[in-house]
Amino acid sequence: MPQRHLHSPRLTAITILDRLEQTRQPVKMLLDRETTRRPLPARERGLIMEIVYGVLRHRQSLDRIVELVSTTRLDKLDPLIHQALRVGLYQLFHLDRIPSRAAVNETVESCKAAGKPKRLQGFANAILREALRRQEDLAVAAATDRFGQTILNHPEWLVNRWRKRFGEAETRRICASNNRLPSLVLRQNNLVDGKDTLQQMLAARGITSLAGTYSPDAICIPHFSGSITQLPGYPEGLFLVQDEAAQLTTPLLGPFRQGGRYLDACAGLGGKTSHLLQFAGAWQLQIDAVEPEQSRRDKLGDNLVRLFGTASAKIHPVRLETLKESHLSAFDGILVDAPCSGTGVTGRHPDIRWNRREEDLLRYQEEQLALLHHAFGMLCPGGVLVYATCSLEREENEEVVARFLTAHRAMSLTDCTPYLPPAAHHLVADGFFSPHPDETIDGFFAARMQRC
Numbered sequence: 001m002p003q004r005h006l007h008s009p010r011l012t013a014i015t016i017l018d019r020l021e022q023t024r025q026p027v028k029m030l031l032d033r034e035t036t037r038r039p040l041p042a043r044e045r046g047l048i049m050e051i052v053y054g055v056l057r058h059r060q061s062l063d064r065i066v067e068l069v070s071t072t073r074l075d076k077l078d079p080l081i082h083q084a085l086r087v088g089l090y091q092l093f094h095l096d097r098i099p100s101r102a103a104v105n106e107t108v109e110s111c112k113a114a115g116k117p118k119r120l121q122g123f124a125n126a127i128l129r130e131a132l133r134r135q136e137d138l139a140v141a142a143a144t145d146r147f148g149q150t151i152l153n154h155p156e157w158l159v160n161r162w163r164k165r166f167g168e169a170e171t172r173r174i175c176a177s178n179n180r181l182p183s184l185v186l187r188q189n190n191l192v193d194g195k196d197t198l199q200q201m202l203a204a205r206g207i208t209s210l211a212g213t214y215s216p217d218a219i220c221i222p223h224f225s226g227s228i229t230q231l232p233g234y235p236e237g238l239f240l241v242q243d244e245a246a247q248l249t250t251p252l253l254g255p256f257r258q259g260g261r262y263l264d265a266c267a268g269l270g271g272k273t274s275h276l277l278q279f280a281g282a283w284q285l286q287i288d289a290v291e292p293e294q295s296r297r298d299k300l301g302d303n304l305v306r307l308f309g310t311a312s313a314k315i316h317p318v319r320l321e322t323l324k325e326s327h328l329s330a331f332d333g334i335l336v337d338a339p340c341s342g343t344g345v346t347g348r349h350p351d352i353r354w355n356r357r358e359e360d361l362l363r364y365q366e367e368q369l370a371l372l373h374h375a376f377g378m379l380c381p382g383g384v385l386v387y388a389t390c391s392l393e394r395e396e397n398e399e400v401v402a403r404f405l406t407a408h409r410a411m412s413l414t415d416c417t418p419y420l421p422p423a424a425h426h427l428v429a430d431g432f433f434s435p436h437p438d439e440t441i442d443g444f445f446a447a448r449m450q451r452c
Contacts, residue, residue, distance in 0.1 A: 009044045010087055011110035013051040017083040020351060027052060027351035046225055054094055055086045056350035057179045060153045062086045064142040069130045081120050084111050088128045093139060104128045153179050157358045158343065177437045178347035184224035185440055186239040187247050188217045189307050191278055193238055195219060201232040213440050214424040215247040220440045237307040242271045245435055245444035250275040252386045252419045252448045253333040256283040260332035265320050265375055267291040270300040272335055274307050287313040290320050320374045333384045334375045338368040340389035340396050344443020361395040368396060372404045379451050385411065388446040397445040411449045
């Protein structure tokens with residue numbers, strides 16, 4: 001077997017998809033594991049990501065094509081052959097730049113390199129060639145399931161929830177938005193240079209960019225699929241990757257108290273911590289951040305150094321409940337961007353839609369309430385607490401806020417509208433900042449609460 005097939009992008013994509021279905025691990029973790037084990041050229045990594053993410057965005061439609069061509073039921077297919085068919089069909093039906101013959105041959109060779117018997121190699125070859133022969137008709141037929149219902153490429157449990165809450169038309173719009181390649185959204189580091197300068201640098205490289213729709217610091221790059229670290233301005237700290245919804249969350253902590261102390265309680269890689277630091281100079285703020293996990297904390301520190309020349313926030317390598325023991329009533333504002341199901345960002349992270357289960361929602365709710373309880377203990381009188389998720393589900397959003405306010409009578413809900421740019425005012429419902437997924441903004445939720 002030629003070496004190129006043993007390590008081909010198609011075989012790597014097939015392997016990642018197979019492991020994803022078996023383990024429900026995040027697809028980025030699986031991709032990073034593959035590239036750490038065997039470093040890949042940027043072009044190959046880009047193709048693998050394009051295929052894997054594309055398959056996840058169109059999985060049900062691809063399976064429908066298999067159903068229309070094969071007499072073997074989906075649940076009877078060899079698991080790796082099933083993924084190979086998805087990979088091959090995605091290339092045939094969604095990647096115009098890959099020649100059809102190459103898509104078929106390379107996918108079949110990947111089955112051979114994976115050690116599958118000739119019988120299964122022949123089966124994959126026959127299915128892909130028949131799909132290619134009937135491509136025009138199948139592209140139409142694959143839009144509906146065997147009952148004639150439109151295929152939305154999202155799990156049934158999630159679609160049913162959204163239909164009940166948002167209605168049929170909005171559910172279809174959300175799913176269609178999730179199935180498109182999202183724009184890359186940057187947050188301009190306004191302490192370094194102006195937005196126009198960064199956009200000029202991008203244009204000089206032939207990269208089209210647009211001003212954000214909602215956030216004044218946002219720059220959107222449509223259809224971007226390259227390496228972020230290779231963008232102009234990255235080494236100089238001119239920007240951080242951050243969706244517009246997340247960019248609009250940090251200002252909800254305002255109005256900032258002169259000389260106040262503010263905490264990012266779930267810092268992660270530092271998107272909101274770094275945004276707080278952009279406000280810090282004008283208000284002489286002290287910024288703290290909690291991140292107990294070592295690898296994320298390292299990346300957080302790297303981002304702060306790249307953006308500001310120093311890790312200028314106080315980073316606590318502990319869990320929030322541990323910090324609370326020594327920081328009672330210490331903060332004028334706390335941002336809790338809580339772990340959640342992520343159903344609002346399944347366009348940007350399409351593996352989420354297949355990894356989550358409905359029963360996960362109440363498990364997340366308990367974790368979210370615990371974080372808010374710990375944060376409450378560290379909030380000064382008059383302090384502001386902002387709770388945020390990238391979920392569209394009531395269990396993680398409105399229900400969490402209601403339960404928290406019932407348990408903490410000293411807290412009151414305030415309207416998010418005055419703290420958002422006018423362009424984003426229509427994204428507020430019942431006082432909550434709650435956009436649905438769209439071209440440049442993720443599905444999101446934020447509540448602003450204040451202590452008496």
